[in-house]
Amino acid sequence: MHENDRDLLPEGLGDRLPQQAWASQTVRRAAHDVLASHGYARVETPVLEFEKALASRMAGVRVRRMFRFMDPVSLRMLAMRSDITAQVARIAATGLAPAPRPLRLSYSGQVMTVKGDGLDPARERLQIGAELIGADSTAAAAEVVELAIETLRGAGAKGVSVDFTLPDLVDTLSAGALALPAHQVEAVREMLDAKDAGGLVDAGGAAYLPLLYAVGPFASAIEQLAAFDVDGVLASRIAALRAIAARVEGKARLTLDPSERHGFEYQSWFGFTIYADGIPGSLGRGGTYEILGQAGRDPEPATGFSLYPDPLVETLASEAGEERRLFLPLGHDRELAARQRAVGWVTVAALSEADDAIALSCSHRLEGGEAVPLS
Numbered sequence: 184m185h186e187n188d189r190d191l192l193p194e195g196l197g198d199r200l201p202q203q204a205w206a207s208q209t210v211r212r213a214a215h216d217v218l219a220s221h222g223y224a225r226v227e228t229p230v231l232e233f234e235k236a237l238a239s240r241m242a243g244v245r246v247r248r249m250f251r252f253m254d255p256v257s258l259r260m261l262a263m264r265s266d267i268t269a270q271v272a273r274i275a276a277t278g279l280a281p282a283p284r285p286l287r288l289s290y291s292g293q294v295m296t297v298k299g300d301g302l303d304p305a306r307e308r309l310q311i312g313a314e315l316i317g318a319d320s321t322a323a324a325a326e327v328v329e330l331a332i333e334t335l336r337g338a339g340a341k342g343v344s345v346d347f348t349l350p351d352l353v354d355t356l357s358a359g360a361l362a363l364p365a366h367q368v369e370a371v372r373e374m375l376d377a378k379d380a381g382g383l384v385d386a387g388g389a390a391y392l393p394l395l396y397a398v399g400p401f402a403s404a405i406e407q408l409a410a411f412d413v414d415g416v417l418a419s420r421i422a423a424l425r426a427i428a429a430r431v432e433g434k435a436r437l438t439l440d441p442s443e444r445h446g447f448e449y450q451s452w453f454g455f456t457i458y459a460d461g462i463p464g465s466l467g468r469g470g471t472y473e474i475l476g477q478a479g480r481d482p483e484p485a486t487g488f489s490l491y492p493d494p495l496v497e498t499l500a501s502e503a504g505e506e507r508r509l510f511l512p513l514g515h516d517r518e519l520a521a522r523q524r525a526v527g528w529v530t531v532a533a534l535s536e537a538d539d540a541i542a543l544s545c546s547h548r549l550e551g552g553e554a555v556p557l558s
Contacts, residue, residue, distance in 0.1 A: 195299050195306030199496075206500035207309060210338045210492050211291050214311045217337040221330055223289035223313045228270035230293070234262040240272045240475055241449045248296045265296045267310050268489060272474040275316045276483065284317025303464070305493065311338075312467075314487035319471035321423040323486040324453050325430035327469055331457055331488040332435045335466060338492060339499050342460025344436035347401065347427070348443040349420055350450040350470065352394070360416045361390045375442035394442045401428050404439035420452060427453075449473075455488075462494045510540035510548045510557075519552060528554065 192198070199207055215225060233254075238246045250263040264270060267290050275286055291311040299305050313330060315323050332343050349355075353372045357363040363371060364387075371388035380395055397407035405428075409421050428437050435457075446468050447454045454470030469488025511520050511532040520530050531543050540548050540557055547554040 193306075195304045197305075197307075202503060203496060203500045206496045206503065209499065210496050211309070211311065213338045214334050214490070214492075215289065215291065217334045218289040218313050218330070221287070221326075221333075223287040223330075225289050225291075226271060226274055228264070228267055228274070228290065228292065231261050231263055232270065232273075233257075234260040236273060237262050237264065237269050240269045240276070241472060244269055245448065248298070250295055250297060263295045264292075265294050266489070267292055267294060268312065268314065268487060271312075271314050271487075272316075272485070275314070275485070276474055285323065286316040287313070288316065289313045308491050309493055309496070310489055310491055312469075312487060312489035314485055316474065316485040316487075317483060319451065319453075319484035319486050321426050324423065324471060325427045327486045327488055328427055328455055329431050329434065331455075331467065331469055331490070332431060335457060335459060335490060335492075335495075338490075338495060340459035340462070340466065340492075340495055342436075343434070344438065344458045345431070346438045346440055346443070346456045346458070347424055348439075348447065348454045348456070348470075349417075349424075349441045349452060350444060350447040350454045351452055352417075352442050353391075355420075356391070356416065360414045363387065372442075372444060376444050391442075398440045399438060401437035401439050404441075408439065408441055423453065453486075457488070457490070459495065461498065464494070465491075466495060467491055505546060506544075507547065508543075508545040509554050510538075510543065510545035512549065515549055516552070520549070523549070523554065 219225065234246065234251055237249065238244055244266065246262065248265045251260055254261045271288055271290055275288065279286060289312065291309065294308055294310045296306050313327070315327055328345060332345065335343055353368060353375065357368050357371070367387045370386035371383065371391060374383035374386050374388060375391060375394060378395055380392060383389070383391060393411040397404050397411060405421065405424060408417065412418065412421060424439070431437070446456070447470060449472045450470035451473065452471055454468065456465045456468045458465050467488060467490035471484065471486045473482040474485050475482055507528055509523055509528045509530045511530050513533050513536065515532070524530055531545055545557060547556055
């Protein structure tokens with residue numbers, strides 16, 4: 184026998200069947216309802232762009248994560264988007280360059296990567312996000328964190344928690360109070376990421392050891408960080424973290440890991456990761472960053488977040504209640520059927536006498552003008 188592989192999908196890609204597709208659309212609709220209510224206008228971007236455009240708009244964008252190939256029309260390299268944020272940055276710097284700032288934009292769509300992340304083999308993910316362009320102040324960061332929490336909760340997440348970080352912490356300290364030779368900075372950063380005390384000492388970062396203990400529930404961790412900052416180098420950042428935490432107090436559990444860098448390739452002074460109960464791993468992250476402007480223009484500050492709610496979609500699909508589906512027999516009253524749909528019924532019309540209401544997953548049948556339950 185010959186193996187028939189015509190129906191196989193590439194590794195890391197998959198279909199969404201009706202229940203999952205419904206859950207995905209429900210999450211997207213709920214998220215955009217929240218974003219729109221806060222004044223974030225929706226934009227849509229193409230799946231493909233020139234590689235140069237995606238790679239050069241923001242620092243830290245990793246081209247190696249993208250599918251790339253030659254455009255037969257322009258003979259230039261194209262790339263499939265792995266992150267919509269860079270595309271929104273392009274829109275802000277070009278088509279919406281004259282728009283008043285701060286500019287509030289939202290988006291959603293599928294993104295693709297060459298490989299999955301860690302133990303997750305998925306190479307296609309749903310991304311939903313918002314960008315506040317023209318501001319990276321404490322007030323902007325607080326608005327974005329609060330919006331991310333509300334968006335995730337609106338989409339159905341329970342028990343939201345947020346972990347704050349300072350992505351440029353090592354750069355800030357190594358340039359002043361805790362000076363390091365340039366060749367040691369990356370090693371110290373890696374050991375802090377790995378929470379490796381011995382490795383941190385070996386890398387020449389013994390003075391950074393207290394940062395490994397300024398981790399955990401926000402209230403205690405921020406005090407540890409403040410005690411570490413004897414020279415006041417981090418005073419403005421600590422004050423900003425306290426202000427952001429005060430803004431979202433009671434809306435989510437808050438933690439702090441000031442030296443965390445994983446996933447914060449282009450964020451500057453502030454970053455956060457967001458989680459929810461019952462969902463393995465994080466559901467997204469955000470923070471402050473810079474958009475490279477047009478030639479001759481200075482970089483523009485921005486703050487935003489991206490959610491990757493596929494695990495939430497799967498949970499919602501598995502927990503969804505039974506749908507009210509009304510079977511409409513041949514010759515049914517079409518006006519009556521329309522009224523049933525108007526009050527919330529999903530109707531399934533028979534196309535022949537052979538159609539079976541139960542086989543078509545209907546819960547009720549229209550008889551004598553009434554919706555009669557099916558046993």
